[in-house]
Amino acid sequence: MINSKITNKVAISFIRILAGIVVLILAFLVGYILIKGLPYVSWHFLTSPSKSVSAGGGISGQLFNSIYLLVLSLLISLPIALGAAIYLNEYAPKNKFVSTLRNSIEVLSSLPSVVVGLFGFMFFVLKFGFGFSILSGAIALTFFNLPILTSSIENSLAAVPNLQREAGVALGISKWETIIHVIIPAALPSIVTGIVLASGRILGEAAALIFTAGQSSPVLNWTNLNPFSSTSPLNPMRPAETLAVHIWKINSEATIPDAVQISAASSAVLLILVFVFNLIARRLGNVIFKKMTAGGK
């Protein structure tokens, strides 16, 4: 009896110690990035272009590229993921064919990103001749987006109570119209949350982009909004180094003297972006829900 009490005390203390160590490690991780990086983050840092050999460069191009790539890849992947999720949740019969497709989505989500990068490099950069471009990068990112978005949208649709579907049937409208006009609006808050969370993930992806979107950020003319001009930031065929790729590149090439500060500051910016995306994801769903239902003004 006494023995088991002592064992209990020792074991529970051990669990507390393990948890304490983990908290320390993770706190050090976040603390290091913020303490080293934040003092270097300034309006100048965020809005001036990067430099390749001298100190004092910023991350304006990289920041823009990251967000532009994210938006483009969402534009490609969202309709496909939405369609696939609708089929899986609303129409799919239980058979071999559907379960094979379901498994293939899981396989896609577990592919190492460097393999996707290699595939994108061979197909879009070389075979289709897109070169190192935003377009190649956006398609590679789409491969990551698709499984995450499909499963999160499917879960959102599955959470809509069957009552809503029955109401649609009772009104005599088709299943498709029920889905478009009833189910998707009802699931919208949680779909949006899923999209924002996936965006946070995609923002940090680098391995698949090094050989698809490239590692260089050409000089951009911010007033040139013609997407076919090579100096326009909107041109989808120009190479585009993202923030995550930038961190990797300045650390592995070490041609700029302030690589450590710039990486720390870029890491801090990425970290804050990811945190902000998570916060938005938690809030935005509620806001949309209130707007769409009688809960709000």
Add this chain to the structure above:
Amino acid sequence: MNDELYQQLTKKSISTKKDNFGKRLSLFALILIGLVVFAILFFVVSRGLSTFTLDQINPFNFVFGTQWNPGKTDEAGNQLVGALPMIVGSFAVTFLSALVATPFAIGTALFVTEVSPKWGNKIMQPVIELLVGIPSVVYGFIGLAVVVPAVRNATGGTGFGIFSGVVVLFVMILPTITSMTIDALRNVPGHMRESAYAIGATPWQTIYKVVLRAAIPGILTAIVFGLARAFGEALAVQMVVGNSPVMPDGLFSPAATLTSVLTQGIGNTTDGSLANDVLWSLAMILLLMSLLFNTIIRRIANRRALK
């Protein structure tokens, strides 16, 4: 007249047509994803096999050869494309990091769900879930800025090597395994704990004999997810492992992994050359391993579903 009525009654209504349209459209999207997956699998495997078919490399020599220098030959005229150093490197960093991370992850998860739910639910779990989303290059940068210099000071070597890779991957997969283990422990029904307490078990006995055992499938899934993430991670490892494709002769000497060699090699080889083909073979190994991890996860899930 009769004919018209017959037609009106038997032809598809507008609603049915709309429904068919929607069904086809959404099925098309699903099939598109399936096609993408099969295209990736097909091309990586077919290009990966061309090392053995077109370039006539003996698969045995590829997997067990210890000399890696694509494009060069040894005195006997054999191509130096032995991938064993990278295979060993990849497995070493993956399994060592998971081995270290697992007890910490389980301990932390137990703290959150069983020992101190008040702290755990409000602060630790949301923070750990946030940390899952930290980009992997950030882990690589911290490794380069903190871990490598520390290892260099402690051992006197370069600081790059398997040990540094293990430290970085350990921190990287820790939040992943922890948050999935928390979910697994949460799924253990409360009445199991209550029954254990009711017959006089101490909290530790309840944890060890009841909760942990009931959660084993979920914890295993969490560990395999961590393994898969560590095995496929490219940049964070490449930044700290030293990138020297020789058989690792210790934890502190520069080494290489499948992913690190791929990251460095993709841009530097010409399409169709042997040096390019062997990279695809490495990618194929990565792909097969991720399929294996996937199968294991599904097996565990299926066994759980049967119960």
